[in-house]
Amino acid sequence: MKAKYLSLFLSIFSCFAFSQKLKTVAYKDGNQKLNGMATITSAKNKPGVLILPAWKGIDNEAKTSATEFAKLGYNVFIADIYGDGNIPADNAAAAKISGYYKTNYAEYQKRISLALQQLQKNGADPNRIAVIGYCFGGTGALEAMRGNLSVKAIASIHGGLAKDSTRASGPISQIVLIEHPAEDQTITQEDLTNLQNELTAGKADWQLITYANSGHTFTNPESPEYNAVMAKRAWKHLVMFLNEVLQ
Numbered sequence: 001m002k003a004k005y006l007s008l009f010l011s012i013f014s015c016f017a018f019s020q021k022l023k024t025v026a027y028k029d030g031n032q033k034l035n036g037m038a039t040i041t042s043a044k045n046k047p048g049v050l051i052l053p054a055w056k057g058i059d060n061e062a063k064t065s066a067t068e069f070a071k072l073g074y075n076v077f078i079a080d081i082y083g084d085g086n087i088p089a090d091n092a093a094a095a096k097i098s099g100y101y102k103t104n105y106a107e108y109q110k111r112i113s114l115a116l117q118q119l120q121k122n123g124a125d126p127n128r129i130a131v132i133g134y135c136f137g138g139t140g141a142l143e144a145m146r147g148n149l150s151v152k153a154i155a156s157i158h159g160g161l162a163k164d165s166t167r168a169s170g171p172i173s174q175i176v177l178i179e180h181p182a183e184d185q186t187i188t189q190e191d192l193t194n195l196q197n198e199l200t201a202g203k204a205d206w207q208l209i210t211y212a213n214s215g216h217t218f219t220n221p222e223s224p225e226y227n228a229v230m231a232k233r234a235w236k237h238l239v240m241f242l243n244e245v246l247q
Helices: 002-019 060-071 091-103 105-121 136-146 189-201 228-246
Strands: 022-029 032-039 046-052 075-078 124-134 153-157 175-181 205-211
Touching: 022 060, 022 105, 032 060, 032 105, 046 060, 046 105, 046 136, 046 228, 060 075, 060 124, 075 105, 075 124, 091 105, 091 136, 105 124, 105 136, 124 136, 124 228, 136 153, 153 228, 175 189, 175 228, 189 205, 205 228
Parallel strands: 046 075, 046 124, 124 153, 153 175, 175 205
Antiparallel strands: 022 032, 032 075
């Protein structure tokens, strides 16, 4: 019973804390309402970070990352990929809707583009923007790269790496960071090799960091696969990467 009340208290406290630093931003894709979140700032022309959340939509990991990046001087926006009324309630629903956007990647890229517009409206410097993503969002970060969206950097954190072999590849203009957990059962060695070949053929500036003893969602404190040591390292690597390419 005590654990239940503690969990409830922490949930309420987290919501309050995030509300002091993030604001909900309504925007649209046609008739579909989208509900993103932006850091509360009056500063203009700061480097921008677009966060693409995991497969259940905007979660605490995305919100925590946004508030931490804001402390570091970034203008941040968290994208709503699914839209109002479409947030999955469980893993099965999340698998279905995320699978739709993986297959219909042009629609995924469009939702990312719309979120980028909101980030710029919030004051981010359009010439200094990175797209980062976790899990399904990490797949989206790579789709921003493959769609040649106008951003400077891409970071995919335990993201899906596969691409349909029938899709063409082209030059890659963004600087790319892949943070990959070594024990990720959702990624095959073929996926990893194909991505490396894609990045090399596209003449990208890229790096891949692999984290030992780490499962798929190793950076998420709410996941049973959370690895505190490796998550801390991955965060430091991400901060160092963005500081180099955006500052």
